[in-house]
Amino acid sequence: MNPNELDHLYRIAEAIGDGQVVDWEGEARARPELTSYLDELRMLETMGAATAAVSPGTDHVAEVSTMGKLEERVRTALAERYRIQRVLGRGAMAVVFLAEDPRHGRVVAIKVFDPRKASSVEPERFLREIAIVARLQHPHIVPLFDSGSEKGLLWFAMPYVEGETLRVLLARHRQLPLDDAVRFATELAEALDVAHRAGVVHRDLKPENVLLSSGHALLADFGIARLFRESQTATLTSPGTSLGTPNYMSPEQVLADPAAIGPPSDQYALACLLYEMLVGEPPFAGRTSDVVQHHLTTKPPRASALRPGLHPALDAVIAKGMAKSPADRYASAGELAAAARAAAAGR
Amino acid sequence: MPRSGPPHDDSHPQFAGSESTASLLARVRGGDLDAREPLLKRYLPLLRRWAHGRLPARARDMADTDDLVQNTLLRALGRLEEFEPRREGAFLSYLRQILLNQVRDEIRRAHRRPERESLKDQVCDEGPSPLDQAIGRETMQRYERGLAQLSQDHREAIILRLEFGYSCEEIAEALGRSSANAARQLLGRALVRLAQVLHESE
Numbered sequence: 314m315n316p317n318e319l320d321h322l323y324r325i326a327e328a329i330g331d332g333q334v335v336d337w338e339g340e341a342r343a344r345p346e347l348t349s350y351l352d353e354l355r356m357l358e359t360m361g362a363a364t365a366a367v368s369p370g371t372d373h374v375a376e377v378s379t380m381g382k383l384e385e386r387v388r389t390a391l392a393e394r395y396r397i398q399r400v401l402g403r404g405a406m407a408v409v410f411l412a413e414d415p416r417h418g419r420v421v422a423i424k425v426f427d428p429r430k431a432s433s434v435e436p437e438r439f440l441r442e443i444a445i446v447a448r449l450q451h452p453h454i455v456p457l458f459d460s461g462s463e464k465g466l467l468w469f470a471m472p473y474v475e476g477e478t479l480r481v482l483l484a485r486h487r488q489l490p491l492d493d494a495v496r497f498a499t500e501l502a503e504a505l506d507v508a509h510r511a512g513v514v515h516r517d518l519k520p521e522n523v524l525l526s527s528g529h530a531l532l533a534d535f536g537i538a539r540l541f542r543e544s545q546t547a548t549l550t551s552p553g554t555s556l557g558t559p560n561y562m563s564p565e566q567v568l569a570d571p572a573a574i575g576p577p578s579d580q581y582a583l584a585c586l587l588y589e590m591l592v593g594e595p596p597f598a599g600r601t602s603d604v605v606q607h608h609l610t611t612k613p614p615r616a617s618a619l620r621p622g623l624h625p626a627l628d629a630v631i632a633k634g635m636a637k638s639p640a641d642r643y644a645s646a647g648e649l650a651a652a653a654r655a656a657a658a659g660r
Numbered sequence: 661m662p663r664s665g666p667p668h669d670d671s672h673p674q675f676a677g678s679e680s681t682a683s684l685l686a687r688v689r690g691g692d693l694d695a696r697e698p699l700l701k702r703y704l705p706l707l708r709r710w711a712h713g714r715l716p717a718r719a720r721d722m723a724d725t726d727d728l729v730q731n732t733l734l735r736a737l738g739r740l741e742e743f744e745p746r747r748e749g750a751f752l753s754y755l756r757q758i759l760l761n762q763v764r765d766e767i768r769r770a771h772r773r774p775e776r777e778s779l780k781d782q783v784c785d786e787g788p789s790p791l792d793q794a795i796g797r798e799t800m801q802r803y804e805r806g807l808a809q810l811s812q813d814h815r816e817a818i819i820l821r822l823e824f825g826y827s828c829e830e831i832a833e834a835l836g837r838s839s840a841n842a843a844r845q846l847l848g849r850a851l852v853r854l855a856q857v858l859h860e861s862e
Contacts, residue, residue, distance in 0.1 A: 324848075331844060353855035361821060599691040602739075
């Protein structure tokens with residue numbers, strides 16, 4: 314092919330790239346020697362057009378309008394009880410709205426599960442689970458006000474708490490002062506023990522679920538993980554690959570052994586959390602597949618080696634909380650916290 | 661203390677739309693699991709549509725497609741360190757290749773499903789995908805083979821334009837070109853090169 318022919322083809326190809334209309338018959342008549350190349354280019358143009366036909370518009374617009382529709386649906390579905398004000402945050406599974414509860418004259422946060430993600434969760438089961446969680450009353454548990462399953466939407470309301478999550482605090486300071494770390498762990502342990510006695514396992518303790526308000530820790534989203542994890546297992550086939558973080562996942566959760574998952578699983582996550590508050594990063598980090606493997610087989614690193622001045626007795630507390638076998642952990646989260654307090658005081 | 665709502669599953673959803681893909685990729689490679697979520701959010705819809713165009717009508721149940729695409733993305737993000745795609749164009753064509761393999765597996769599996777064997781009339785054909793319908797299965801296969809022979813730049817430019825509908829401006833950004841015009845030129849050359857490869861393979 315000579316340079317002139319090549320230039321001619323470039324011009325046509327650039328026109329295709331620009332989405333311009335090409336007069337294929339005219340081109341073929343003008344340059345019969347290029348017919349076979351023109352045919353290939355025309356096929357490529359058709360392919361691009363077919364792709365555009367399969368996916369009209371941009372995805373971004375589609376996503377945004379879906380979200381807008383969800384907000385509208387929530388507004389309508391809850392109109393009798395709440396005035397939806399704005400979106401507070403979006404997660405993988407749910408959107409949290411700020412709303413006014415005129416009947417009680419208070420501001421609430423309403424978590425609404427994305428109907429596309431929650432379609433496999435039975436509304437009855439959701440409400441049953443929420444009812445159990447709603448009975449939990451403790452100063453370090455974010456209480457539940459209300460819940461429902463109106464018009465295909467699963468939602469629950471909780472107080473709107475001013476504050477920030479532990480994740481945000483950790484992002485800002487990396488390592489927390491020893492006293493703060495141990496106190497937060499103690500408060501979370503109290504919350505966990507109360508829940509465990511009521512038969513509720515959190516299953517998803519992580520800094521994102523710990524809300525800090527007036528210097529105290531509040532634990533949110535009790536028991537919610539179970540509903541959605543289970544409904545997700547079908548879609549997330551490979552073990553250890555879940556939308557949630559594997560950083561605080563106990564070995565029995567990694568193995569997805571439902572019979573073995575219980576209060577000690579939350580204690581394991583609490584020990585990971587304590588380690589992260591002290592060291593600035595979770596005990597095991599990196600690729601999901603590696604993290605998952607470490608939870609199963611690797612001894613947790615020593616926090617005192619990474620934070621000089623830390624009493625080595627704390628390493629033993631974390632190691633016991635993170636024992637591979639649930640039976641080797643403390644009898645309760647509270648015992649772990651007590652041991653951590655003693656170790657921190659150098660006793 | 662800054663105001664924030666109650667905790668939710670994704671600690672920084674507000675960044676999903678603003679942080680560059682390259683930066684998110686770097687964070688994921690560095691072990692920052694929080695960066696997976698915005699990447700997932702950004703590419704899931706795009707890849708979902710891509711898969712939709714390539715799956716036979718029978719296998720194209722929306723929920724199935726979602727699962728397939730989501731699994732693929734999660735798996736790809738889990739293995740990111742092995743591949744190190746640094747720019748968006750490379751990342752997207754890497755995902756697209758994995759997804760293509762998945763789609764082929766899916767079609768093969770659909771053919772093998774024993775319960776379908778008894779329904780003879782339904783076994784033989786899963787039905788063409790929208791793209792098969794548009795340009796023919798044979799041509800699609802020829803296109804794939806031709807694409808594999810191109811340089812990385814050319815291949816990525818074509819994939820972004822023809823398969824994901826990127827504009828020249830977006831291609832320039834995804835491939836690190838200085839301007840939309842530079843991207844247009846690259847795309848023109850890539851298309852002609854592919855036409856030549858296809859012609860020679862005839």
